[in-house]
Amino acid sequence: MWGKTQLRVFHRAMSSSPSALYKQASKLLDPKTTVAKVTSQTPLSNENARFINLEKLEYVSPAGKKGVWEIARRTTRPKGSAVDAVIIIPTLKYANGDKKLVFVRQFRPPTGGVCVEFPAGLVDPDDTLEACALRELKEETGYVGVIRKRSGVVWSDPGLSDANCEIVWADVDMEQDENKTPSPHWMDNEVIEVVTVSLSELEKSMEEWSNNGYLIDAKIQTFLIGLCMET
Incomplete structure (x- = not known):
């Protein structure tokens, strides 16, 4: 320390x-x-919550039984938007044919630790998903990319929250001048480390990250599971 x-x-x-x-x-x-660490924890009532509200849901199960569920509901989803956030899977593409994935490391207070994640960000009012994805990619990593494809809406943690997102694949041309010396633009109080890894090294890298105390976002693990099923 x-x-x-x-x-x-x-x-x-x-x-x-x-x-x-x-x-x-x-x-x-x-x-x-x-x-970086969490220094205190204080129960928060909804009237003091800026980004989420806690709610109790009463429901009837598919079996016809009544039940109760507690959820954390986002308050930041723009009016008219189908999603809260965008997750970006950037691929660096080099002239010799090499490819690398881009990840970010940042301190996440809810976990109390430093997480390894894909770049991501909340959708702003009047944003398109494409504009949001490219803006967040530039802000967090400094890279400039183009959108290759989108996933459609997926749900982040349906047992706990109504939070959802779209996953966007972005290609980054490493011959482009801006990408040779990337310059990120962080928000106040942000510190983000950019990490690039080849697909063949991802599993080994994740094991090393975990052994060194970094926390792995579930979306990266899911991505790796998909890769392993193809081999």
């Missing part, structure tokens, strides 16, 4: 050089050295 002196030095560097944060992302997000 970083000491107080190290943090003071780093914060001074950040105030004079915004690009330093990008260069330090790997250390800031290393589970062995990160200072």
